[in-house]
Ligand code: FES
């Protein structure tokens with residue numbers, strides 16, 4: 001259950017796929033700059049591939065706090081790009097890890113997924 | 123299942139009765155029959171509360187091959203569940219750990235609360251869709267196993283249809299009412315396990331009689347003579363032995379272990395040792411108690427999990443730690459002395475002409491009581507099965 005499998009599972013359109021590993025050549029239509037509402041902890045212009053790399057590292061280290069942050073970021077990014085299924089996919093992962101840690105982010109993630117009708121209302 | 127054994131001779135009065143036939147100690151099919159009729163159908167011990175000390179502690183336990191999960195929730199209550207995910211049957215927890223709120227299945231991340239409720243089913247309705255109308259969380263909580271904690275022993279009734287623990291064991295609860303007080307585990311030195319090549323029942327049988335004391339425990343017998351012992355027998359529930367001459371350990375400066383509070387006079391020099399059927403062996407004294415869980419691995423292998431408890435917290439009562447260690451060492455010696463005989467009785471049952479043996483009407487009451495109970499459990503399960511077949 002690595003993010004690369006998850007993204008292939010999603011069959012998202014090419015522009016929104018987070019690549020499996022740092023590619024030798026960057027995807028052609030990678031956005032040059034990310035929108036302004038990125039969370040503070042990640043540089044605004046960080047590439048999807050970098051975000052993905054960090055996810056892999058966090059998975060390897062079983063660092064659930066980082067996983068919550070990174071999947072939330074990925075979710076928000078997809079939301080901004082208007083791909084709600086992909087957004088909810090990533091938010092779901094953030095949500096599951098937040099459940100596991102009983103993290104402060106849990107309520108917000110629950111509210112967002114519920115707003116999209118993606119979980120039973122808590 | 124193979125042929126069923128004959129239990130009629132076991133049910134005879136003690137002077138004429140024979141013990142359970144060899145198959146009950148040597149035959150894997152009969153072991154399986156007993157697993158259901160005796161161990162699953164009653165309240166069996168599977169673990170100790172002290173092994174899940176903190177809220178959120180979870181611990182996987184296997185009992186006769188059934189994977190169980192012991193969880194202490196945030197109210198401090200212990201629950202036991204089948205350690206199997208309701209999705210595709212993955213083992214949920216494979217090592218003891220402390221959890222915040224959620225057990226997450228390592229396979230597809232279905233999440234359960236410490237109460238066993240299904241809390242999240244990620245992507246169950248497709249990627250990013252975490253609900254599906256046909257997957258109803260209320261129907262898919264972890265399977266709860268009936269459990270009850272007494273004297274720090276976690277008992278489970280896997281069949282789910284035994285009487286309530288408190289009803290079933292009302293008599294013993296009453297008998298030891300005075301010992302209903304906080305127990306403090308003695309720490310690392312007070313915890314040991316013995317791996318014994320014997321059928322679990324032989325460990326019960328040996329524990330509940332005092333007949334062997336002068337022969338097998340000559341040291342113990344120097345201060346605890348045969349005639350100072352009495353039999354304890356409650357038909358179909360428990361049996362064991364008591365002593366009138368328990369002597370407290372004394373330390374270098376005549377100090378003793380702290381007593382449990384407000385005990386009546388009989389316990390000044392009295393102590394009792396009871397096998398609570400099927401597989402829990404208990405002992406109480408004025409200043410310590412112990413609990414042994416017999417874990418039947420298979421027909422001929424048993425693990426004895428032995429834990430000693432005191433009236434005071436070991437951490438707060440440091441100056442008695444030497445006494446506690448001496449006490450643990452003494453008990454370990456006693457239990458080790460029994461290994462040869464329980465393993466020897468196991469070997470003896472390969473004698474194909476052995477007929478279950480006889481019981482001394484004067485000395486073997488507690489053992490016969492246990493055999494009768496086992497026979498009763500088997501007969502009622504056989505009766506149930508044949509009425510189902512009919
Ligand atoms: S088997 Fe547990 S989530 Fe699939």
Ligand SMILES: [Fe+2]
Nearest residue numbers: 328338339460
């Ligand atoms: Fe003994």
